[in-house]
Structure formats: structure tokens, C-alpha cells
Amino acid sequence: MFVSDFRKEFYELVQSxxxxxxxxxxxxxxxxxxxxxxxxxxxxxxxxxxxxxxxQELETxxxxxxxxxxxxxxxxxxxxxxxxxILQPDEETIFFVCDTHRPVNVVNVYNDxxxxxxxxxxxxxxxxxxxxIFRDEEEDEDLSGSEDVDGSEPxxxxxxxxxxxxxxxxxxxxxxxxxARRRDILFDYEQYEHYGxxxxxxxxxxxxxxxxxxNDMLWWAIVGLTDQWVHDKITQMKYVTDxxxxxxxxxxxxxxxxxxxxxxxxxxxxxxxxxDLRLVLYQHWSLHESLCNTSYTAARFKLWSVHGQKxxxxxxxxxxxxxxxxxxxxxSMDMSxxxxxxxxxxxxxxxxxxxxxxxxxxxxLPFTSLLWVYTFFMPSFHCLSxxxxxxxxxxxxxxxAKKQLQAIQQTxxxxxxxxxVISQGPFLYCSLMxxxxxxxxxxxPASLSLLSRHLLKSxxxxxxxRRCKLLPLVMAAPLSVEQGTxxxxxxxxxxxxxxxxxxxxxxxxxxxESTSSxxxxxxxxxxxxxxxxxxxxxxxxxxxxxxx
Amino acid sequence: xFCEKAVELIRELHRAPDGQLPAFNEDGIRQVLEEMKALxxxxxxxxxxxxxxxxxxxxxxxxxxxxxxxxxxxxxxMEWFNHYKKSLATYMRSLGxxxxxxxxxxxxPPKSLYIEVRCLKDYGEFEVDDGTSIxxxxxxxxxxPRWKCEQLIRQGVLEHVLS
Numbered sequence: 001m002f003v004s005d006f007r008k009e010f011y012e013l014v015q016s017x018x019x020x021x022x023x024x025x026x027x028x029x030x031x032x033x034x035x036x037x038x039x040x041x042x043x044x045x046x047x048x049x050x051x052x053x054x055x056q057e058l059e060t061x062x063x064x065x066x067x068x069x070x071x072x073x074x075x076x077x078x079x080x081x082x083x084x085x086i087l088q089p090d091e092e093t094i095f096f097v098c099d100t101h102r103p104v105n106v107v108n109v110y111n112d113x114x115x116x117x118x119x120x121x122x123x124x125x126x127x128x129x130x131x132x133i134f135r136d137e138e139e140d141e142d143l144s145g146s147e148d149v150d151g152s153e154p155x156x157x158x159x160x161x162x163x164x165x166x167x168x169x170x171x172x173x174x175x176x177x178x179x180a181r182r183r184d185i186l187f188d189y190e191q192y193e194h195y196g197x198x199x200x201x202x203x204x205x206x207x208x209x210x211x212x213x214x215n216d217m218l219w220w221a222i223v224g225l226t227d228q229w230v231h232d233k234i235t236q237m238k239y240v241t242d243x244x245x246x247x248x249x250x251x252x253x254x255x256x257x258x259x260x261x262x263x264x265x266x267x268x269x270x271x272x273x274x275x276d277l278r279l280v281l282y283q284h285w286s287l288h289e290s291l292c293n294t295s296y297t298a299a300r301f302k303l304w305s306v307h308g309q310k311x312x313x314x315x316x317x318x319x320x321x322x323x324x325x326x327x328x329x330x331x332s333m334d335m336s337x338x339x340x341x342x343x344x345x346x347x348x349x350x351x352x353x354x355x356x357x358x359x360x361x362x363x364x365l366p367f368t369s370l371l372w373v374y375t376f377f378m379p380s381f382h383c384l385s386x387x388x389x390x391x392x393x394x395x396x397x398x399x400x401a402k403k404q405l406q407a408i409q410q411t412x413x414x415x416x417x418x419x420x421v422i423s424q425g426p427f428l429y430c431s432l433m434x435x436x437x438x439x440x441x442x443x444x445p446a447s448l449s450l451l452s453r454h455l456l457k458s459x460x461x462x463x464x465x466r467r468c469k470l471l472p473l474v475m476a477a478p479l480s481v482e483q484g485t486x487x488x489x490x491x492x493x494x495x496x497x498x499x500x501x502x503x504x505x506x507x508x509x510x511x512x513e514s515t516s517s518x519x520x521x522x523x524x525x526x527x528x529x530x531x532x533x534x535x536x537x538x539x540x541x542x543x544x545x546x547x548x
Numbered sequence: 549x550f551c552e553k554a555v556e557l558i559r560e561l562h563r564a565p566d567g568q569l570p571a572f573n574e575d576g577i578r579q580v581l582e583e584m585k586a587l588x589x590x591x592x593x594x595x596x597x598x599x600x601x602x603x604x605x606x607x608x609x610x611x612x613x614x615x616x617x618x619x620x621x622x623x624x625x626m627e628w629f630n631h632y633k634k635s636l637a638t639y640m641r642s643l644g645x646x647x648x649x650x651x652x653x654x655x656x657p658p659k660s661l662y663i664e665v666r667c668l669k670d671y672g673e674f675e676v677d678d679g680t681s682i683x684x685x686x687x688x689x690x691x692x693p694r695w696k697c698e699q700l701i702r703q704g705v706l707e708h709v710l711s
Contacts, residue, residue: 049689
């Protein structure tokens with residue numbers, strides 16, 4: 001069931017108990033967890049924290065801990081599957097699920113006792129009505145109710161019997177029709193996977209309701225939202241709407257800057273809101289590197305080709321930015337160039353949009369919120385608090401992020417130059433071979449998804465085939481050589497105004513079933529699976545015929 | 549070289565023909581006695597050092613020592629340890645009003661009642677206040693009352709996570 005009063009029905013319940021937190025390994029989950037941890041620490045709620053990267057880990061950890069806890073909180077996992085069926089908990093156990101995965105499984109929605117969904121209901125959920133999918137079994141037993149009535153005429157008995165038969169047949173037909181409708185309704189509901197409001201924002205909202213929100217928590221909420229945006233999980237419109245919501249909180253927390261008399265001391269951290277360039281990590285890199293490694297610019301300029309590189313240089317020359325300046329570290333660029341950069345670029349490139357973004361101002365170093373570093377720096381709670389202490393970890397993360405981005409662009413370049421992206425009819429397909437440089441980097445679902453999306457964007461710019469531009473992409477990368485498995489990821493097509501809905505989850509399931517391919521749906525996103533390499537061809541064939 | 553002088557004296561006596569008594573080697577005897585005294589004092593300080601260490605163990609491990617350590621102690625040391633335990637307990641009872649004050653907790657001034665800890669090794673089940681237990685597995689993170697964690701932190705099983 002959906003929780004309506006987060007404070008009474010969730011927080012106050014767990015406050016006096018010990019809880020176990022299962023946290024998925026995406027950035028939004030980490031941020032939500034940080035906010036919740038801060039609240040728990042403030043109120044002395046004892047908890048145990050278990051990070052989980054997939055269903056196997058979650059199930060194992062649950063079995064280990066189920067005797068010791070009654071309340072479990074799941075962050076960014078669990079909403080889109082029948083949780084009770086998978087985990088088989090005791091009757092006393094209660095799960096609080098704060099998850100962005102949609103659609104929410106109908107069993108989770110209609111279970112009143114053990115599943116409590118920490119999900120805002122104004123997120124277009126479109127859950128089917130109860131009566132359309134659940135039916136009391138007892139209704140059907142009435143069919144066999146009528147007994148013989150003593151003392152009645154044989155002829156009367158016969159007509160009554162006939163009536164009964166007619167009634168029974170009618171009911172059976174109604175039942176079949178109901179079941180057919182139910183299948184259709186469930187199919188429509190569960191067909192497309194997408195994402196709802198950031199869990200970090202949900203947790204921040206809870207903190208705010210309880211008047212326990214802090215600037216730090218607000219920052220984490222911002223990072224969580226940005227993570228969704230960076231990974232194309234939400235539409236532009238949703239991002240802008242949510243940014244508006246957070247901006248109001250930012251003003252509320254940080255307005256003291258504007259009043260001359262009551263300025264915050266220099267030592268305090270401040271969050272400010274401004275429009276910023278959509279160039280990845282540009283403040284911590286050189287402008288040139290940033291242009292080469294941002295998916296948008298790399299795709300538009302077609303930087304995998306020599307011609308494309310030349311175009312970039314012309315573009316820079318056009319804007320009056322000397323190559324030498326542009327190739328050095330951004331911080332060392334001439335002040336005059338830095339200050340007017342946004343205007344310069346906007347003038348030269350129409351579509352080179354700037355995007356609303358938040359800036360977190362550390363006393364000594366400004367950071368923008370388009371922090372890809374969080375995306376790549378594997379789960380580390382330290383990282384999120386590291387603005388104050390531990391700047392080394394942050395810088396290490398930045399370097400890792402840069403390496404990953406460069407690896408992505410290089411892989412894209414090689415895929416496009418060697419025509420590895422082929423059309424299978426209803427979708428595009430690309431498979432990374434073993435031995436490709438950095439291929440093990442992409443065995444992780446998050447990296448592979450990122451690579452796939454960037455590849456699709458670049459491919460769309462590179463191909464002249466109009467039909468191909470509208471196709472979704474399926475991408476495979478080797479996972480384990482010993483076990484002979486590959487990771488397969490499905491990405492929705494790249495269109496303006498795409499609603500980011502992904503049908504590959506169900507499609508993969510069906511294709512695997514029909515060919516008895518050995519697959520493992522370990523990841524919380526249904527559109528990512530592990531597959532035995534030997535089953536690859538028949539799986540793909542089934543997928544093609546399914547989607548044609 | 550220890551005992552050289554003593555051996556020399558004995559040899560001297562041995563060399564003298566049967567029945568005769570050589571001159572009383574006052575110097576030699578005095579040297580030997582001094583050596584004996586020095587050795588005795590060194591032994592004493594070694595024993596004393598052990599006692600100091602046993603005393604520290606009381607603060608680290610609590611009033612029950614692990615069996616591996618007890619194995620290394622002599623009976624007298626055990627007796628000394630029990631006396632020390634009793635003295636410490638009497639003293640603690642005399643502090644802080646009726647109930648007494650356990651001063652072996654909170655070795656550093658605590659900043660908060662609860663702390664965040666990370667488990668460094670697989671420890672197994674750990675009992676908490678309400679009678680149930682938590683599983684302390686390597687790399688799991690927990691938020692628990694400080695006093696419960698102190699012992700395990702000192703033993704290196706848990707690590708305080710500073711946020």
C-alpha cells in the first residue's frame with residue numbers, strides 16, 4: 001500500500017525500532033540513504049546498513065538478517081517485483097520501499113499489511129483498479145451451491161437444473177472474459193519500464209515535513225536528482241519541474257547571502273542556483289577535453305572522425321578561443337575568456353544549450369552539481385560527505401570519472417569506425433568483443449548503460465538512414481570469461497520528447513522464456529540481464545521476431 | 549658473564565686439599581652476593597611489569613579475561629588479578645551515588661550516545677538491548693549505542709565511522 005503520511009505511518013513507526021536498510025548501488029539511492037541516515041542519527045534510531053548491487057545479494061543478506069529485524073527499508077529496489085514472493089518473509093516482517101523503479105508491482109500496491117510504499121502518488125502511476133485484477137475465489141464456489149430441494153415436483157426440478165446449467169455457463173464465460181481483460185490490463189501496465197521521482201528528493205521531503213532538513217541534505221537531494229537526469233532516467237520536463245521545487249528550498253536555506261547585514265560567514269557552505277554549461281566536468285578539466293568527452297558535443301561534431309576533429313577546431317576558432325588556452329586546465333584559462341564563456345558559446349551554437357544547475361560552494365573550491373564523479377565512484381558514503389574532509393577521495397573520483405569518460409568516447413569511436421552497430425530490424429545491435437580495450441570496465445550494468453546511451457546518440461548523428469535513427473539499441477558486453485556470460489542492456493530510442501519508457505525488460509523475459517535461454521535477471525533494472533554467451537544467437541532471433 | 553665469580557670461588561675451594569679451609573675471600577663473596585641481588589631485582593621488575601600488563605588487560609577486556617590469556621598466567625598472578633578486580637569494583641561502587649560508576653567505559657570523552665560503526669571482520673551474532681541480536685559481518689555498517697560498541701572497537705572488530 002501507498003503510505004500517505006510519511007511521518008506517522010513510516011518515521012514514527014521505525015523510530016523506536018531497529019531497522020535494516022537495503023540500499024541499491026546507484027547514486028540516487030546513496031543520496032537518499034545519506035539523508036535517512038542523518039535523520040536516524042539525529043533521533044538515535046539504531047540501524048544496520050547493507051549495500052546491495054543485485055537480487056542475489058539482497059536475497060542472501062535478507063536470509064542472514066531476517067531473524068534479527070522486523071522492519072526493513074529498501075531504497076531503489078523492490079518496487080517493481082512481487083517482493084513477498086521473492087523474499088518469503090515471516091508474517092511479522094514489514095517492508096518500507098522507497099524506489100524509483102516503475103511500474104510498481106500490483107501485489108505491492110494492494111498488499112495492506114506487509115508492504116508500505118514510500119512513493120508519492122502524484123507521480124503518474126496509473127495503477128489498475130483492484131477489481132480488474134484481483135477476484136475473490138469464493139465467488140466461483142457459489143456455482144456448485146444449489147442442493148436438491150425436497151418435496152418438489154420432478155418437472156420443477158428439471159427446469160431448475162437447466163437454469164443452473166445456464167447460469168453456470170454464463171458465469172464461466174464471464175470469468176474467461178474477465179481473465180482476458182486482466183491479462184491485457186496487466187500487459188499494458190507492465191510493458192514499459194520507467195522511473196519516478198528521485199528517492200533522495202522523497203527523503204528530503206520527509207526531512208522537511210519534520211522540519212529537520214539541512215543544507216547538506218538539500219545538496220544530497222540535488223545530487224540524487226542530477227543523477228537521474230545524467231542517466232536519462234527522467235524527461236527534461238520532469239527534471240525542470242523538480243529543479244524548480246529544489247530551487248525554492250535552496251532560496252529558503254541560502255537567502256542570507258543577499259542581505260548585507262546578515263551574511264553567512266565565509267566558512268559556511270552555500271548552495272547557489274544558476275544556469276551552467278552542459279559540458280561535463282569542464283571546471284575540473286580543460287575545455288577541450290570537456291568538449292571531446294561530453295556526449296552531446298562528441299556526437300554533434302562527430303569527433304570519432306578526422307573531419308569531426310577539424311570541425312571542432314573551426315568552431316573554437318570561430319568563437320575566438322585560442323587552442324592553447326582551450327587545451328590547458330580550465331582554472332588556468334584567461335579570466336576574460338572564462339567569464340564570458342557561456343555567452344561566447346551560446347552565440348556560436350544555437351543548440352548548445354545551457355541547463356539549469358546547482359553549484360555547491362565550498363569555502364575554498366566551487367563545484368558544480370553536474371558531478372559525474374558520483375556516477376563512477378563506486379559506492380562510497382564517504383564521498384558524499386567529503387566536501388569538508390577527504391578532498392583526496394573527491395579528486396581521485398574526478399580522475400576516475402575522466403578516465404571512464406575517455407574510455408567511453410574511445411570505445412564509441414572504434415564501434416562507429418568499424419561499423420559494429422548493425423540493424424537487426426526492430427532494433428540496433430552492438431556487441432563488444434573480448435579483447436576490446438577497457439571492455440571489463442563495461443561489464444558493470446551502470447557503465448554499459450551509459451556507454452550504450454552515448455553510443456546511440458553518436459550513432460544517430462552518424463547515420464544517414466532515417467529509419468535507423470528511430471530505433472532502440474541492444475548492447476552486449478562480456479561479463480565473465482570463465483562462466484561464459486555476457487551482460488545485455490536495452491536502451492529506448494533517441495528521440496526528442498522521448499518519454500524514456502523502456503520495453504526491453506518484458507521483451508527480454510519473453511525472449512528468454514521462448515528459447516529456454518539461460519538468463520539471470522539479477523539487476524534491479526529489468527532491462528539489464530546476464531546471458532550465457534552460447535544462447536546469444538537464439539535469444540536475439542527470438543527478440544527480433546518478438547519485436548517485429 | 550653471570551656466575552663467573554661464583555664459579556671461580558667454588559673452584560678455589562675445590563682446588564684446596566681435602567679438609568683445608570682457604571682464606572675467606574671476602575671480596576669474591578661480596579661480588580657474588582651483589583650479582584645475586586642484581587639478578588633478583590631484575591626478576592622482580594620483570595614480574596612487576598607483568599602485573600602492570602595484567603592490570604591493563606582488566607581495562608581492555610573487562611572483568612573476564614579470555615582463556616588464552618589466563619593460560620599464560622601463573623596461579624599467583626591470577627590471585628593478584630582477582631584482588632585488583634575487587635579493589636577496582638569497590639572503588640567504582642563508591643563513586644557516583646547509589647549505583648556506582650563504571651569508569652572502564654568511555655575512555656575518551658564521548659561526543660554522542662550513538663555511533664556509526666563499520667565491521668572489519670566477521671564476528672557473528674552480537675546481542676543488543678532488547679534481547680535480539682545483530683549479525684556483524686565484514687563490511688556491514690551499523691548505528692549502535694556507543695557503550696555497546698566500545699569493547700569491540702578496542703578489540704579491532706568494529707571501526708568508528710566518522711561522517
